[in-house]
Amino acid sequence: MIYSIIVIKEVITMSGQEKVLEGLILELRRGTLVISVLSQLKKPHYGYSLSNKLKEEGLNIDQNTLYPLLRRLESQNLLDSNWVLEESRQRRYYVLSIFGKEILEKLTKEWNDMDSVMSRLLMEEEG
């Protein structure tokens, strides 16, 4: 009886820990979404093809997050978009705007700086 209580308690604690971890990973990933999307829009993509491209590269973004994000980036003038009739279907293509290219450049530099700082910090931890 006591053993089962301990097991149940451990399972509950584990699921609590998993939830915390899940939340933190989500937060970490959220911060990288914009730069990830911008990096793939040097060439035009429509929503679905971009989603597949990111998936191929190993980044699985929820579709419900990706499409509204594209619109937000467009409203911030980081992306240009236009409708194209293709295979008898209208598709909205997105591509980096001039402003978007400048921002991506700056974000990339910021990312590289962060990457080296984080690598140093994590190395110290391991050492």
Place this chain on the structure above:
Amino acid sequence: MNLLDRYISAVGSKIWGKNRKDIESELRSILLDALDEKTESREATEEDVAELLRDFGHPSEVAGRYNLDKKYIIGPELYDLYMLIIKIVCIAVPIGLTIGILVDIMQSQQLIDNLFWEIFLIVPKCFSALVSAVGLITIIFGLIEKTAVIKQEDLSLTNKDWDPRKLPEAVREHDEVKRYSKIIGILWIVLVLIILNFFSDKIGVYYGSGTGRGWSFVPIFSQGVLSKFVPLWSISLVMKLVLNMVLIKEGRWKKKTRIYNILILIADVIIFAMLISTPDFININTVFLKNPSLEQELLPAINIFEKFFKLGLIFIFIPMFVEIGKEIAALIKHWRAD
């Protein structure tokens, strides 16, 4: 495709704004691409579409992601207090109104004759009063949200020109403003403003006449005299309302707000002194002059009133002077600290 149309329409109906049609078109294109990939070259069945839509998410969730500008009447800072007050109002208004209607019924033989109908009318009257009360509270909170609550973007760290040396002094304990109490204060002021301006004739003494005719009512204040003072009181209350808004926004008492408050309090004392020094501002004598036969009937009410009136005056003036004294002391403290 019917399912797809219904889904897109359901999402669209939850999106407010000029981009709705555009979002619907894009959503259609995305879903058709996803469906193509899912079914490869075969014809899509209704089950395929249903599964795809289930995976894509509930229309409310999808629409929620597209509604990027989170604009609200009442933001997270005020939401809990707003809900608390709404709950209190939802309980207090029907109780208060029911009591008021029952008193009315007891006062009037005509209403007693239509007792069933009058009781039946309590429900729509409560509903109407609740709608008005909730609407008014929402407007007040909306105004506080719009004018007084400091938004996150105001605290943006992107402004590099700020100078830490220009930051105001840390708030001293006695200068700290309890924002929730000021919001309650605003609601209270609005309630008093409404009563003074629209229902001042209902302020009075309700008493059992002892003649088997139920309840009688004597308005306390002479309407003629009161009507001269209501504008003055209203101005004072509106000034308090503004003060509370400023305090909510600033989160602290400053010298200016202390002085402003002292002036309002002094004005209140003057208005009140003027009111009580006006002859016949109490209604009872006027009523007797008009109808001497009422004197005997109103005797119980007069006794109650006379007994408590002078005591009441002391209880009104003393807190006013105490409040002024406290404010002056706080102002002196403020000056000394500077």
